[in-house]
Amino acid sequence: xxxxxxxxxSHLLLHIVLLTVGVIFLLPFVWSISTSLKPMSDLFQVKxxxxxxxxxxxxxxxxxxxxxxLRFYFNSVVVTxxxxxxxxxxxxxxxxxxxxxxxxxxxxxxFILLAGLMVPDQVLIVPxxxxxREFGWLDTYQGLIIPLIFSSFGVFMLRQFMLGIPRxxxxxxxxxxxxxxxxxxxxxxxxxxxxxxxxxxxxxxASWNEFLWALTVTSSTDMRxxxxxxxxxxxxxxxxxxxxxxxxxxxxxxxxxxxxFFQKRLxxxxxxxxxx
Amino acid sequence: MTETSxxxxxxxxxxxxxxxxxxxxxxxxxxxxxxxxVMTGFAIFFLIALGASLYLSFTKWDMLTxxxxxxxxxxxxxxxxxxxxTALLNTVAITVPHIVLxxxxxxxxxxxxxxxxxxxxxxxxxxxxxxLTMPVAIATIWKWLYDPAFGPINSFLRGIGVDNxxxxxxxPRSATVAVVIVLLWSGxxxxxxxxxxxxxxxxxxxxxxxxxxxxxxxxxFRDITLPLLTPTIFxxxxxxxxxxxxxxxxxYVMTKIDQTNKLPTVVYxxxxxxxxxxxMGYAITVAWVLxxxxxxxxxxxxxxxxxxxFYG
Numbered sequence: 379x380x381x382x383x384x385x386x387x388s389h390l391l392l393h394i395v396l397l398t399v400g401v402i403f404l405l406p407f408v409w410s411i412s413t414s415l416k417p418m419s420d421l422f423q424v425k426x427x428x429x430x431x432x433x434x435x436x437x438x439x440x441x442x443x444x445x446x447x448l449r450f451y452f453n454s455v456v457v458t459x460x461x462x463x464x465x466x467x468x469x470x471x472x473x474x475x476x477x478x479x480x481x482x483x484x485x486x487x488x489f490i491l492l493a494g495l496m497v498p499d500q501v502l503i504v505p506x507x508x509x510x511r512e513f514g515w516l517d518t519y520q521g522l523i524i525p526l527i528f529s530s531f532g533v534f535m536l537r538q539f540m541l542g543i544p545r546x547x548x549x550x551x552x553x554x555x556x557x558x559x560x561x562x563x564x565x566x567x568x569x570x571x572x573x574x575x576x577x578x579x580x581x582x583x584a585s586w587n588e589f590l591w592a593l594t595v596t597s598s599t600d601m602r603x604x605x606x607x608x609x610x611x612x613x614x615x616x617x618x619x620x621x622x623x624x625x626x627x628x629x630x631x632x633x634x635x636x637x638x639f640f641q642k643r644l645x646x647x648x649x650x651x652x653x654x
Numbered sequence: 655m656t657e658t659s660x661x662x663x664x665x666x667x668x669x670x671x672x673x674x675x676x677x678x679x680x681x682x683x684x685x686x687x688x689x690x691x692v693m694t695g696f697a698i699f700f701l702i703a704l705g706a707s708l709y710l711s712f713t714k715w716d717m718l719t720x721x722x723x724x725x726x727x728x729x730x731x732x733x734x735x736x737x738x739x740t741a742l743l744n745t746v747a748i749t750v751p752h753i754v755l756x757x758x759x760x761x762x763x764x765x766x767x768x769x770x771x772x773x774x775x776x777x778x779x780x781x782x783x784x785x786l787t788m789p790v791a792i793a794t795i796w797k798w799l800y801d802p803a804f805g806p807i808n809s810f811l812r813g814i815g816v817d818n819x820x821x822x823x824x825x826p827r828s829a830t831v832a833v834v835i836v837l838l839w840s841g842x843x844x845x846x847x848x849x850x851x852x853x854x855x856x857x858x859x860x861x862x863x864x865x866x867x868x869x870x871x872x873x874x875f876r877d878i879t880l881p882l883l884t885p886t887i888f889x890x891x892x893x894x895x896x897x898x899x900x901x902x903x904x905x906y907v908m909t910k911i912d913q914t915n916k917l918p919t920v921v922y923x924x925x926x927x928x929x930x931x932x933x934m935g936y937a938i939t940v941a942w943v944l945x946x947x948x949x950x951x952x953x954x955x956x957x958x959x960x961x962x963x964f965y966g
Binding site: 389392393395396399400402403404406407409410413421423424425426428468469471472474475476479481482484487491494496497498499500501502503504505506508509524525527528529530533552557558559562583586587589590594604605606608609612613619622623625626627629630633634638641642645648649 | 683685693698704763767769787839907912945
């Protein structure tokens with residue numbers, strides 16, 4: 379708009395504003411890293427400094443000694459992978475049926491599924507807890523995983539995407555004698571790859587960060603996932619703030635790094651979900 | 655899938671005289687088969703759970719003995735429940751400034767990044783990072799930043815001459831401000847990305863035509879950008895309110911200090927009543943009241959959209 383020449387005052391001003399906001403956005407991360415490396419004596423300064431007086435890597439080792447952090451990590455990884463695969467698989471196959479196949483009651487069933495998006499989890503959490511108790515799934519991986527692999531949102535998002543794929547593909551493959559599942563697997567799944575990747579990442583993120591259900595359905599220390607472990611043991615076993623922040627960083631940074639690799643596609647995918 | 659299962663629905667068709675009808679029946683059978691997994695899970699963990707939940711909201715139940723039907727008692731209790739009212743006021747006090755400020759700040763950032771400025775991608779990642787960060791970790795980090803004695807925020811405030819900086823998370827009023835700031839920090843990036851997609855959908859010609867007519871930057875914003883973005887703003891405010899009324903982990907971890915919760919929200923209250931005081935029936939009733947509020951808010955927003963949302 380105003381940048382016909384190489385330099386413009388308005389852009390310089392804009393950069394100053396954006397950089398200032400950017401620094402404010404980044405500062406909590408930076409402060410968290412710096413604090414996690416500080417020795418205890420640095421923590422109780424009335425004028426805290428960003429730079430630790432000495433780098434204490436031991437804080438990261440102490441995380442694993444304070445609580446069964448490795449176990450939390452393992453639980454989080456298992457639960458997240460299982461939920462993500464489950465959600466993507468079940469939602470994509472249903473989205474294909476809802477978008478391409480014709481069957482009586484299709485639109486009504488889809489509408490009922492969508493209505494589920496409006497109900498907050500809190501309404502369902504107690505009956506789900508009771509169901510888990512009846513199934514004998516309290517404090518188990520099944521209990522953590524299975525209730526959360528059915529994603530109405532995923533069906534909705536992937537259906538919107540697949541509606542954009544012409545039904546001609548489907549008709550042609552049917553004439554060739556393929557069955558609908560083969561058509562889904564060989565034609566629609568590859569075509570929907572961008573939407574699957576975007577939804578998969580959203581599912582991964584939501585699952586990794588999920589707190590309320592994991593808090594409710596597990597009770598033993600060995601079955602806790604990262605967010606629950608970090609939340610519950612604050613001030614109890616994590617008495618040193620530097621160690622606590624080291625734990626928070628360990629829980630957060632792997633996902634941020636994954637994001638940096640795929641960010642362009644992922645941000646576009648998220649924008650896609652918001653508009654449809 | 656193996657050959658055997660793929661031939662299963664075909665059995666319906668083999669003896670049909672009318673081939674078209676057979677094809678349709680086969681397609682329908684496949685349709686039901688493919689949605690069956692999701693629909694089964696949905697029926698168990700949603701429909702049955704929802705029905706049970708509605709019933710339990712009319713009962714008194716400690717989870718150990720059987721539920722006792724008490725009619726509307728729980729709903730009557732909610733109306734006069736002082737603690738619920740506090741939790742509700744806290745939730746609204748967080749939601750309103752959170753949504754308003756978030757919509758405005760995110761729009762400003764999105765417009766700035768929609769120009770042909772350099773390092774756009776870099777800024778976009780920067781503002782988006784908190785969206786990806788685990789809420790419990792965010793709360794843990796900010797709790798330390800807000801520490802009244804040793805945190806960097808108050809150290810900074812004292813440095814610029816504020817003699818009595820706020821106690822932040824340990825006082826309900828300053829805790830509300832503190833929580834809103836963190837929610838803004840962690841949510842603006844999401845709104846910004848959605849806004850950017852909306853902005854990119856506005857045809858360039860509109861701006862060029864307006865410029866030829868002599869419209870300035872502010873006029874272009876007011877007469878083109880803003881009206882064409884109203885559907886996006888509407889979408890973001892609807893989902894923002896729904897999300898904000900349900901906020902739990904972030905606020906819970908931040909405001910639980912010395913084993914007491916300084917800023918209980920509605921969802922915290924539900925959890926506390928149910929799983930700690932074992933008043934399950936009542937906890938569920940509060941959850942239904944929350945659902946009712948979410949629906950009312952959403953309906954109001956949809957009602958008012960006709961007045962300001964522009965669908966071109």
